[in-house]
Structure formats: structure tokens, C-alpha cells
Amino acid sequence: MKTQEAMVNAFIEGAAELDEATAALIAQRKALLGPAYRLMYERPLHFVRGEGVWLYDPDGNAYLDAYNNVTSVGHCHPKVVEAIRRQVGILATNTRYLHGAVLDYARRLLATMPSEIGHLMFTCTGSDANDLAVRIAQAHTGGKGIIVTETAYHGITQAVSEFSPSLGENVDLGVHVRTVPAPDSYRSENVAEEFTAAVRAAIGDLRRHGIKPALLICDGIFASDGVFDGPAGFLKRAVDAIREAGGLYIADEVQSGFARTGEAMWGFQRHGVVPDLVTMGKPMGNGFPVAGVAARPEVLADFGAKARYFNTFGGNAVAVAAASAVLDVIEEEGLLENARTIGRHIKEGFQALAGRHACLGDVRGAGLFLGVEIVSDRAGKTPDAAAATRIINGLRDENVLISGCAKAANVLKIRPPLVFTRENADELITKLDLVLQRLS
Amino acid sequence: MKTQEAMVNAFIEGAAELDEATAALIAQRKALLGPAYRLMYERPLHFVRGEGVWLYDPDGNAYLDAYNNVTSVGHCHPKVVEAIRRQVGILATNTRYLHGAVLDYARRLLATMPSEIGHLMFTCTGSDANDLAVRIAQAHTGGKGIIVTETAYHGITQAVSEFSPSLGENVDLGVHVRTVPAPDSYRSENVAEEFTAAVRAAIGDLRRHGIKPALLICDGIFASDGVFDGPAGFLKRAVDAIREAGGLYIADEVQSGFARTGEAMWGFQRHGVVPDLVTMGKPMGNGFPVAGVAARPEVLADFGAKARYFNTFGGNAVAVAAASAVLDVIEEEGLLENARTIGRHIKEGFQALAGRHACLGDVRGAGLFLGVEIVSDRAGKTPDAAAATRIINGLRDENVLISGCAKAANVLKIRPPLVFTRENADELITKLDLVLQRLS
Incomplete structure (x- = not known):
């Protein structure tokens, strides 16, 4: 060990x-x-x-x-604090009852995304969001295979830790997981070409082992790999490759989302591709536990037909109040x-x-x-x-x-x-x- | 389908x-x-x-x-609301910095449990707690096999949904999962004997398939199975059986914990057994997302030596403030x-x-x-x-x-x-x- x-x-x-x-x-x-x-x-x-x-x-x-x-x-942003303080004294139930605020927030958040992405589901953490996204992707593709970068971190649930190699060598990767080198723009002149080739090789290796590719998951900016932003657009051909293989592209925006890149609301937008699933978390509620998965409706349909999803705290009125205030602050300031x-x-x-x-x-x-x-x-x-x-x-x-x-x-x-x-x-x-x- | x-x-x-x-x-x-x-x-x-x-x-x-x-x-309990309102304006960081409140809470919560249980880890949801508990149990036992009751619900992450049969027939159980009939005290005179026999048979079937048993997970009161409380103590022999087989007993207290049974703080206490791991969630923060896993130190040691655990929102100061207020209210009222x-x-x-x-x-x-x-x-x-x-x-x-x-x-x-x-x-x-x- x-x-x-x-x-x-x-x-x-x-x-x-x-x-x-x-x-x-x-x-x-x-x-x-x-x-x-x-x-x-x-x-x-x-x-x-x-x-x-x-x-x-x-x-x-x-x-x-x-x-x-x-x-x-910002820590304890007065507007977010006030939103939480107000709602926490009014109601915090769950999504098995109707509530308007969760719908208003979903509408507003989805408006920041490409029009192909039409649904938003709520979890508490980015880990849960990636866990759910993988379940959705596997239900849609019928495949299990997952491709990630070699020092990626996507979360801490059992399923997600199996494709989070940055947790270290003592946490086993899943047998259905393949890693590709990070898009190291510092050492490579041809990030797009090399990254695409690595993804294609991983697809081939999955298939050689009888594993149907389900997804490629990438950070908007490759975070734990070393903050690789790469040249804008370099990801597009790798996304084409996974789609040709019947798999999906999941954009992990847990770190790069919510305006952090300064270029757009979401990190994936710099690549000129529309993801099949987008996961988000950390900054969504400025510290209040709230996270989510946005999806193309045709991708979510298979999962929704088979399984139900209920997250006790996901999308409750207080979480949504905090998340709405965060959007307000991003706009207003x-x-x-x-x-x-x-x-x-x-x-x-x-x-x-x-x-x-x-x-x-x-x-x-x-x-x-x-x-x-x-x-x-x-x-x-x-x-x-x-x-x-x-x-x-x-x-x-x-x-x-x-x-x-x-x-x-x-x-x-x-x-x-x-x-x-x-x-x-x-x-x-x-x-x-x-x-x-x-x-x- | x-x-x-x-x-x-x-x-x-x-x-x-x-x-x-x-x-x-x-x-x-x-x-x-x-x-x-x-x-x-x-x-x-x-x-x-x-x-x-x-x-x-x-x-x-x-x-x-x-x-x-x-x-x-109670909805919007003034004391819990006040605790959240206060702390949310002071600090909400994470467990990679030191903070006293999370330690005070852990000490207090652990004091409500048998002395064998010495550590508390924080997650956001009961699903995450069960997901983590299974990772800990599998690291400790070296086994994968899981035994649950046939209409159990333990959560919604990919790993946990594989042993939550109440999600329905379209959500596949894991190949390493075996179900046993719920302890139906309404139809059986010998719940203890039948339940133990079923657990022993499941252990045998796991082994027959080359799967080492890792754990038996039971609600304090078998909830989605049909609210079966069974005669006090009936669980003891099934716990003995899983331990003889090298597996652990996880008490899922997400529903039966925090004084709900009126008999003791935790549902498992009615059975006169000390679990290896205890998971908790829903009522812990009275609506604020907070959950956890309590563990015997010798059980957690193997996981801790191999893996690290970080849950961005788990155990932050606001979650802990809410959870502490809940304990106050349970005592004071x-x-x-x-x-x-x-x-x-x-x-x-x-x-x-x-x-x-x-x-x-x-x-x-x-x-x-x-x-x-x-x-x-x-x-x-x-x-x-x-x-x-x-x-x-x-x-x-x-x-x-x-x-x-x-x-x-x-x-x-x-x-x-x-x-x-x-x-x-x-x-x-x-x-x-x-x-x-x-x-x-």
C-alpha cells in the first residue's frame, strides 16, 4: 500500500x-x-x-x-444571508409537494444554458450531481464505460470515486473506467489532436474489453489535473469521438461554473459544444448545500422512464432561495x-x-x-x-x-x-x- | 419494462x-x-x-x-431557525480548516451512542451517509456482498440504489446484493428465527457465488418494508450471523434516529446490539442538509489508511449549528x-x-x-x-x-x-x- x-x-x-x-x-x-x-x-x-x-x-x-x-x-454575502434567513423561517419541505420557487429557479438557470438543455434536477453536492449524471448517462446509452482525465476529481460517492483518480492509488478505479492524459497545453503544441487521440484510444480499449462506452466527463477547466484551460474549442473533437461511439459528454461545472471563467456563465461554453449533461455544485448556493444536473430532455427520458429520483434536501425552498440570491448577485454586481x-x-x-x-x-x-x-x-x-x-x-x-x-x-x-x-x-x-x- | x-x-x-x-x-x-x-x-x-x-x-x-x-x-422551529440565521452570517467554510463547533457536536452526538462507537463523519444526505458507510465496510472486510430486506430503501446514489429494492424492478440490484424478507411480525410467530435463517441463507448464497459478505444493513425500524419494529432484540442473532461471516452490521437510523421511537435516541438500541456503523440523516438538521456516519474506530481505520474523505458542505458551521439546535430542542422539550x-x-x-x-x-x-x-x-x-x-x-x-x-x-x-x-x-x-x- x-x-x-x-x-x-x-x-x-x-x-x-x-x-x-x-x-x-x-x-x-x-x-x-x-x-x-x-x-x-x-x-x-x-x-x-x-x-x-x-x-x-x-x-x-x-x-x-x-x-x-x-x-x-464572498463569505457571508449579505444578500445570500438575507435570502436564507428569510426562507428558513417560512418553509423547507421537499420536491414531493409543489412549490413555485424551485420552478422559477430552474427556468432562470436553464436560460443561462444552450437551448438544447431543458431540464434541471437538484441534489445537495457536486458528488451527488455527478453520481446522478452517470446513472442518467448509463441508462440512456446502455453502456457502462467512463473516460476521465488521469488526475481528475469528480466526487466522493462510491460510484464517482471510481472515476476520481486524484483520490490516489489506494482508491481503486472501476474496471469500466479509462483515464486519458490531461490536456497539457504547457508541454504540448497539439492539445486538441493528442487529447482526441487519447479519447479514441480509450474508447477502443473499453470496447476491446467488452465494455460499451457511456460517457466522457470533463471539467470546464481541468481543475485537479493542473488548471488546464487549453485553447478554446480543443474539446470539440473528443466530444465528437465519444458521441460517435454512442457515449455522452458530461460537462462537470462544479468548479468552472457560475461565471468563474470570466468568459461565460459555464466553462464548457468556450469549447463551442453543447454537453448532454451538465453538473454543478460548489458555488451554486454560496455555501448552502445545493447542487444539480442539467440535461438534454432526450437524454433524461430513459432514466425517467425507469427510475424515480428523490433527494430529500435537494431543491428545497431554502436551497433555492440561496441559489437564486447567488444568481442575483452575479448579475447585479x-x-x-x-x-x-x-x-x-x-x-x-x-x-x-x-x-x-x-x-x-x-x-x-x-x-x-x-x-x-x-x-x-x-x-x-x-x-x-x-x-x-x-x-x-x-x-x-x-x-x-x-x-x-x-x-x-x-x-x-x-x-x-x-x-x-x-x-x-x-x-x-x-x-x-x-x-x-x-x-x- | x-x-x-x-x-x-x-x-x-x-x-x-x-x-x-x-x-x-x-x-x-x-x-x-x-x-x-x-x-x-x-x-x-x-x-x-x-x-x-x-x-x-x-x-x-x-x-x-x-x-x-x-x-x-416541527416546521421552522424557532430555535433551529435562530441557530441557522446566526451562523449563516458568521461563517460557512469546510472541514479542511479547523473549527471548534464540529468537534463539540461530534462529541455530543457520540455521547448518545454506545461507547464502542467513537468517530463521526459528516455528509449532506442519508444517501451519502449510506454510500460512505458501505465504502468503509467494504474497505474493512475486504468483501463486497450486501444483504438488505426486500423492500428496503437506503438511498439514491448509484451504489446505494443497487441495494434499495423499493426503488422498483427497473432499478437493478447489484450482482453483489441479496435480499431477505422483511421481519413480518404480523404474519410470523418467529420473526427472529426466520430473519436469522434468511440472513444465513443469503450469506451462503453470496459465498456460493464467490462474493465475500461485507455487511447487513437494517433500518432501526424497517421503514419502507412496512414499518416493522418486530419484537425487541430480534435482530441480534442476524447480526451475530453476519459477523461470524466476517461482515459488519450497519444500522440505518436515517428514519428511526433522533428520538423518533420514543424508547431511545436510536432505533438499534432496542435490539441490544452495538452496530459497527450507524448512518443518520433526515431529521439531523430539521431540514438543513446534514447527515453523518458514526463508526467504531477499528472499523474506520482501514478506510482512513487508504482513502481520504472530503464532503464540501458536510459538517460546515451552519449545518452543525442547525444540528446542535436540534439536539437542544430534543432535550429541552x-x-x-x-x-x-x-x-x-x-x-x-x-x-x-x-x-x-x-x-x-x-x-x-x-x-x-x-x-x-x-x-x-x-x-x-x-x-x-x-x-x-x-x-x-x-x-x-x-x-x-x-x-x-x-x-x-x-x-x-x-x-x-x-x-x-x-x-x-x-x-x-x-x-x-x-x-x-x-x-x-
Whole structure:
């Protein structure tokens, strides 16, 4: 059995000196919650309050949050808080009774998608959404085979963990799962061609084993693989390939959805393809548990004819109130545009830093979803996970929150709240510069 | 393919005349949410407000809720509402940072369980909890085989739907799943013996097919099977059998937990056995999405050594605030005792009705989790699903909410909020009497 720490930026016991209070909380956690939970950072953080882009520890120290995309319109956004506070005192039942708000929300959300996508179903988490999407895809295609990128994360249910290779080598992939290399635009000149060829090879291998292909699932921006956005449109031919093979294309928008890319409401839109199923989660309720699956009606028909779906909390009136408020805030505060302009500003700032710090091998991403690849050698593009870890923890010590990802654990993962200001961006850039200077 | 309506008390289009507003909402639902959703009742209900044991339709008509066990301490309980309102404005992050409240809650919840159970993990739904519990059990035992009762419902993820036979014949059971008859105390004098023999036979059949048994999962009170509480202690020998075979016993307390049985905090406690894993959900946050898995530490160790578990919303500070408030209310309002005394009062009332209405074949259950078996012939104990449907819809027309369950779809399922008063109970009994009079 390999070591358990497949998780980038996981806290590892004994790796750093801890203050007494932190050590005591960690000991309690271990005793009460058991061994499967992970903390982040060499010295884990304890937060007691959040507001906008800031998280506060018990001593009142403020941390600039450039990582959490759940609280995507900012921690405790007053409008979302107010919507939850109002509805929670009125009603929270379930979808076996009629309620108007869930319908109004579905209509509004579906209006942000291509017209081919006509239904919306509600779950509580992105994992549940991907789990349901796979059931729908398998019912429609009659196949089981699943194709994912090799460091993908799609969720934590048993079925979904079987196609979430980033969980590590000790979590078995399903026998019906094939992985393809991530679309590594840093190392390849022909991402579209190579990715398509890999998907075609995976389809062939599934068939060779008597497994009918059911689906290709891709992040709008390939997140845990290393924040690969790739050239716009590169995904189209791989989608054609899976469809030719009788399979579906599921767009996992749990991370790239809700305006994060700054280009469009959904990450898949940059590829000029219309998915068969779209899954969404994390930022949908700005922290309130709500997630969902949008589907082409003809794809959902087979599942609906065979099975019923009921998610006790999915689509209840409070969840829908929170989710509606998130859409309001995205519109009213112009957050799609903010993600684009502030994201571009950060990207340019990072690119300028790359001129002075050779370890910044690649700066990529779209909008406020950015990746910075850390290398020990620019010519060879050699991943430097140790340096990435030092940078992530160095920023943490400067009260700035980011994390890491990628197969080689060497990519900085930066996903600030969509309300990030130019001032916040400059602080992030300045502090990264400072940490990099210390590193060299 | 069989008809899709495996769900007891499902709305069936065209079965009854609907008013215009209801028909319009249903048409919108179908268009927006697609074909997999189900409504309850011949004439579905539309609720806009809830308070205590009451749900209100848009015209202000009050319905007595004797069914919803999610809002277990009453719709919009002021103390739970206040806890959510407070915390939602302070912080809602996740378990990759330290937070004291999740630990305080885990300590408090675990104190309600036998001392052998030492860890608590957080999910959002009971489905996720059962999905995680199975992953833990399979990691610990090295087996895959699952034994469930033949009309069990344990959840909706792909893995869990494979051992939730109540979803209907069109949702395939897993090849590693075996079903045993429910412990039908109405038709058997020897529930313990027969149930144990069936579990032993299922173990043998799994092995005969080369499948190592991993677990037996049972509701504290067998819910969708027909609200079978059985004689206290009857489960013990079946648990012994699965353990002898190297498998674990998972107690599904999603419905029977949190004081519902009136006897103890957890349904399994009536059997004098300590489970290996306990799953919980629906009433845990009184409508706020929160659920969990409690585990013996030695059982969780193998999973924790191999895999990490992260549930984005599971155990966040708002979920924990809601869940803590629920425990406060159960204690402060004496709801365990209320479930016992009011449950007994209802049971006695139903038993009295059974003296006058021959179709009430059996009245069973514990606390505020009651089942009434409807039969066409007492001597033959012949299930009468049509009469059960008429009673459920008759009560709905009298503004009282219950539903149905069981393999033969002939059992009234009654699960009022734990704050049900004697007056509420008398109204339920009186109206059932009225509906039964009309039926005969």
C-alpha cells in the first residue's frame, strides 16, 4: 500500500511545529472525526468568521481568500444571508409537494444554458450531481464505460470515486473506467489532436474489453489535473469521438461554473459544444448545500422512464432561495465581467513575476480560475512539487490562501471569490512576489 | 419494462381531476425538472409555509403534518431557525480548516451512542451517509456482498440504489446484493428465527457465488418494508450471523434516529446490539442538509489508511449549528418522552379503531413511527393496497398528511413531528375514523 497522502497541500503530522491550541484541536479532530479527514497546510488554519474575501482566525487576523470557490460571491454575502434567513423561517419541505420557487429557479438557470438543455434536477453536492449524471448517462446509452482525465476529481460517492483518480492509488478505479492524459497545453503544441487521440484510444480499449462506452466527463477547466484551460474549442473533437461511439459528454461545472471563467456563465461554453449533461455544485448556493444536473430532455427520458429520483434536501425552498440570491448577485454586481478583468489583471501580474522568477514555468487559466506551474528547470519543464509546497505555505504565512494541484503536485491553484477587487489582486501578486524572492 | 410506479402514494397523471392552478404547476414541473420526479397524492399538494406540525397551502388552509420526519422538531422551529440565521452570517467554510463547533457536536452526538462507537463523519444526505458507510465496510472486510430486506430503501446514489429494492424492478440490484424478507411480525410467530435463517441463507448464497459478505444493513425500524419494529432484540442473532461471516452490521437510523421511537435516541438500541456503523440523516438538521456516519474506530481505520474523505458542505458551521439546535430542542422539550407518550396514545387510538374497522389488520411501530396494515380479509391477512390508497387520499382531503409503504403497498406510514401534541393525535385518530367510516 502506498502512502495515503495523494492530496496536494495536505497537512502532514509532524511536518512542522504547531502552536498549542492548533495541536489540541487537531488531536480532538483525530479522536472525534477519525482518520479519513484531511486539513490543509503545514500549519493548519482555524477560522471563526468570514466576510467578503476575508477569513478571520480566533485572534482576529485576516486572511485574504484566493482559494475558496464555494463562497464564490464572498463569505457571508449579505444578500445570500438575507435570502436564507428569510426562507428558513417560512418553509423547507421537499420536491414531493409543489412549490413555485424551485420552478422559477430552474427556468432562470436553464436560460443561462444552450437551448438544447431543458431540464434541471437538484441534489445537495457536486458528488451527488455527478453520481446522478452517470446513472442518467448509463441508462440512456446502455453502456457502462467512463473516460476521465488521469488526475481528475469528480466526487466522493462510491460510484464517482471510481472515476476520481486524484483520490490516489489506494482508491481503486472501476474496471469500466479509462483515464486519458490531461490536456497539457504547457508541454504540448497539439492539445486538441493528442487529447482526441487519447479519447479514441480509450474508447477502443473499453470496447476491446467488452465494455460499451457511456460517457466522457470533463471539467470546464481541468481543475485537479493542473488548471488546464487549453485553447478554446480543443474539446470539440473528443466530444465528437465519444458521441460517435454512442457515449455522452458530461460537462462537470462544479468548479468552472457560475461565471468563474470570466468568459461565460459555464466553462464548457468556450469549447463551442453543447454537453448532454451538465453538473454543478460548489458555488451554486454560496455555501448552502445545493447542487444539480442539467440535461438534454432526450437524454433524461430513459432514466425517467425507469427510475424515480428523490433527494430529500435537494431543491428545497431554502436551497433555492440561496441559489437564486447567488444568481442575483452575479448579475447585479457584474461578477462575470469582474472575473474577466480581475482575472486578466492577476494573470498579467503573474506573467510579469514569471519574468523575474524562473520557477514560474507557466501561468494559465481563465477568469478567476488560475494555475501557475512551478518548475525547477524551464527548458526541461521539470515539475517542482517541493517549491510549490513552499510557496503555498509561504503565502499562508503571509495571510494569503491558495492551494495546489496536478499529477506532479506542482501547480498553484488560485480561485478567489468572484468579488475580488483590483486591490485584493495586487496584494496577492505582491505577496507571491515576496514569497518567491525568499524562495530563491 | 414494468410500469414505473413502484412508489407508494405517487401522483399518477390523469388519475384524478385537478384544479387549474395545480395542473399548471405540474405541467411546469414536468417541463422544467423532467420525468424522474414524483409528487405525492392523487391530487398533489402545494405548500407555501410551515409552522410546528402545520403546513399551509396558498389559500391559507392548514394541513396537520403526520408524515414528515425531516422537520422532526416541527416546521421552522424557532430555535433551529435562530441557530441557522446566526451562523449563516458568521461563517460557512469546510472541514479542511479547523473549527471548534464540529468537534463539540461530534462529541455530543457520540455521547448518545454506545461507547464502542467513537468517530463521526459528516455528509449532506442519508444517501451519502449510506454510500460512505458501505465504502468503509467494504474497505474493512475486504468483501463486497450486501444483504438488505426486500423492500428496503437506503438511498439514491448509484451504489446505494443497487441495494434499495423499493426503488422498483427497473432499478437493478447489484450482482453483489441479496435480499431477505422483511421481519413480518404480523404474519410470523418467529420473526427472529426466520430473519436469522434468511440472513444465513443469503450469506451462503453470496459465498456460493464467490462474493465475500461485507455487511447487513437494517433500518432501526424497517421503514419502507412496512414499518416493522418486530419484537425487541430480534435482530441480534442476524447480526451475530453476519459477523461470524466476517461482515459488519450497519444500522440505518436515517428514519428511526433522533428520538423518533420514543424508547431511545436510536432505533438499534432496542435490539441490544452495538452496530459497527450507524448512518443518520433526515431529521439531523430539521431540514438543513446534514447527515453523518458514526463508526467504531477499528472499523474506520482501514478506510482512513487508504482513502481520504472530503464532503464540501458536510459538517460546515451552519449545518452543525442547525444540528446542535436540534439536539437542544430534543432535550429541552423532552421529545423522547413525548414521542413515547403521544406515540402510545396514537397506537391505542388506532387499536381502538381496529376494533370497529376490520380493514385495520395490524397496528405496529414504536413511538412516533407507526404503521397500520390495511387488509381486505383479517383471517387471510390479505393486503389491500387500493383501500390504503383511498385512506391516504381520504386523510389528505381532510387536511391530514400521512403516506404509505410496504411491498404490497398496503401499509399506512405515520411519522408525525416529535412535537405532536395529544390534541394533534386526537385529530389524527378522529379523522382516520371518519375516513374509515366513509370507506366502509
